[in-house]
Amino acid sequence: MVQTPSTMLPLGTRAPAFELPDPAAGLRRSLSSLRGGSGTVVMFICNHCPYVIHVKAELARLAQDYQPRGFGFVAISSNDVEHYPQDAPALMRDFAAAAGFSFPYLYDETQDVARAYQAACTPDFFVFDADLQLVYRGQLDDSRPGNGKPVTGHAMRAAFDALLAGQAIAADQQPSVGCNIKWKRA
Numbered sequence: 001m002v003q004t005p006s007t008m009l010p011l012g013t014r015a016p017a018f019e020l021p022d023p024a025a026g027l028r029r030s031l032s033s034l035r036g037g038s039g040t041v042v043m044f045i046c047n048h049c050p051y052v053i054h055v056k057a058e059l060a061r062l063a064q065d066y067q068p069r070g071f072g073f074v075a076i077s078s079n080d081v082e083h084y085p086q087d088a089p090a091l092m093r094d095f096a097a098a099a100g101f102s103f104p105y106l107y108d109e110t111q112d113v114a115r116a117y118q119a120a121c122t123p124d125f126f127v128f129d130a131d132l133q134l135v136y137r138g139q140l141d142d143s144r145p146g147n148g149k150p151v152t153g154h155a156m157r158a159a160f161d162a163l164l165a166g167q168a169i170a171a172d173q174q175p176s177v178g179c180n181i182k183w184k185r186a
Contacts, residue, residue, distance in 0.1 A: 007118045017031050034073075036072030037130060039127060039135070042125075057100075059099070060101055074103055123176055135159065136173060139155050
């Protein structure tokens with residue numbers, strides 16, 4: 001399993017706008033409709049990645065814990081489904097339901113949204129403040145498949161808690177690592 005690190009989009013970057021299909025709901029959703037009053041979390045994930053599978057229960061818990069506190073959550077799959085059919089939109093519905101996601105899981109067929117966010121891996125996490133300015137990008141926590149460390153979400157939880165308390169989030173952030181996004185072949 002090859003680890004690909006996130007590219008670490010510069011802090012302060014404004015969240016790129018998007019409107020993507022939500023396979024579970026059968027409609028399109030935009031960033032503006034999903035943003036939260038306290039902050040917005042944009043996650044690039046996919047169905048088959050062992051890194052995502054390793055943390056999917058914690059992603060559901062994070063949303064359960066922080067959506068009531070004003071955070072908007074959205075997951076996006078940008079993988080090439082022609083070559084990775086296990087990430088197809090119909091299977092995204094099943095994956096999200098089985099994982100207990102309380103947030104939309106959108107499909108980025110053109111991969112334009114992944115490019116706009118400079119997403120590199122799954123999972124890749126971006127946390128924006130109430131004004132949609134990037135305040136955190138990096139790892140969920142120190143756990144990786146097979147390293148024996150518990151999945152706690154401590155790095156992202158610390159960022160959420162600091163944002164809620166009006167405190168600065170440390171700029172020294174560790175990149176997320178995971179499978180590379182499966183880009184379409186030219």
